[in-house]
Amino acid sequence: MEQFTITFQPGDVRVTVPEGVTLLQAQIQAGLHPDAPCGGRGSCGKCRVTLGDGREVLACQTAVERDETVFLSQARSAQILTGSRSAADIHPDGRDRYALAFDIGTTTLAAYLLSGETGAQLAQASCLNPQSQYGADVISRIQMALEGGGETLRRCVLDALAALTEEVAGKAGIVPGDITAAAVVGNTAMHHLLLGIDPGPLTIPPYMPRVSQAMELPAEDLLPIRGVFRALPNIAGFVGGDTVGCLVATRFDHLEELTLLIDIGTNGEMVLGDRRRRIACSTAAGPALEGAKISCGMRGVAGAVDHVSWRDGEISYHVIGEGEAVGLCGSGLLDLTAALLEAGIIDETGRLEGGAYRLCPGVTLTQKDVRELQLAKGAIRAGIELLARTLGAAVAEIRTVYLAGAFGNYMTPAAACRIGMIPPVLEGRVVPIGNAAGEGAKLCAVSRAEFDYSRELAASTEFLELASLPEFQDRFIDALGFSEETE
Ligand code: FES
Structure with a gap:
């Protein structure tokens, strides 16, 4: 078979x-880790590239027939949230000199090197999850694993974790072999794919994990480090160790007041409760808010409109990196929708005047985008209401809303309340807590007692399967509109 050389620009990267x-x-x-949210099925349009003759094509639908120069859209660096606010101080048990914490997100991977003696963070590094090149959402990756691609997915994430390990060790002036403990948090699918566990049960009701319990493994089987590798437990198929990490970091079972934790990543995971009782659920909210199903949607990286406001009859916006706008990230989508509601351009049913709104040359919101957002926000809102009902509480009794994760950090609470994703009555009670999942991983990396605590928290948190509740559909449909709520 004939071989051809493809040269990617910028960067002059060649491959045969x-x-x-x-x-x-x-x-x-x-090794360019392209964005391919639909997994190369030709439906998302995000892999568009320009050929040497000026034609724009979808990379996933274009076969190589000759030597070719391919221009990629401007390289984008990931804006990855690594800061956080945790209720717990780190108290290491002093068994290890160096420990590593990993947060394995569907989109990004983060590593933190800690002193096992003081708990101080010595270095951190992050990168995009290289599995993204096989599909943005967990379902396409699970599908790939079920079709025999599990080892490819596992290998690429392990290679990336090894590179992050080298990077943080280098920054701290040590070698990876000096590290003798690690802990990892991730959603259930990432957990299973990393550890080579069959993710099949996550695709069929009742969507439970193949493995829920916390695991301790020999670290050298996975990474160039020694000692123990701790994987936090999962609660359900779509409520994983990352949610448990948030519970550990916030000391959720010590909270006196009714608190709602929302972590919007690929899915929207939520936990409502306090020291007496805690219930978790998950909603399929992520793809719209992460940009995958939005026509101009993109991750929160350079070129994304991340904030929009409506003041004195004018719409203004902000672009990450201050350059030209090329798309809308989740927080921008929420803000723009809230602004267009204020402006009367979107009505209470979600109808967008004229069918599309052009914010600027690179960014247009379509009617279909608004409908996608309505589905996501309706699911989250219905989830909040059903969690409260199951606990026997009124939504207004929730005293604090912890927003974890990158999206929670960048989104404007007022916009989330204006569109009704978060009940407006809670607007003044929203507290962004940053990467709480990563914070939980850090605690478990330096302390066996914290890891045991994560087991207790997972075991004592109930799971509510929203789809199995007969009233979910009604609540969800009620929550789709944008009517101004006065409650
Ligand atoms: S259209 Fe090519 S990856 Fe989605």
């Missing part, structure tokens, strides 16, 4: 591939 492979596969082979 056989005739017939797609340009997306060539990018993957070149």
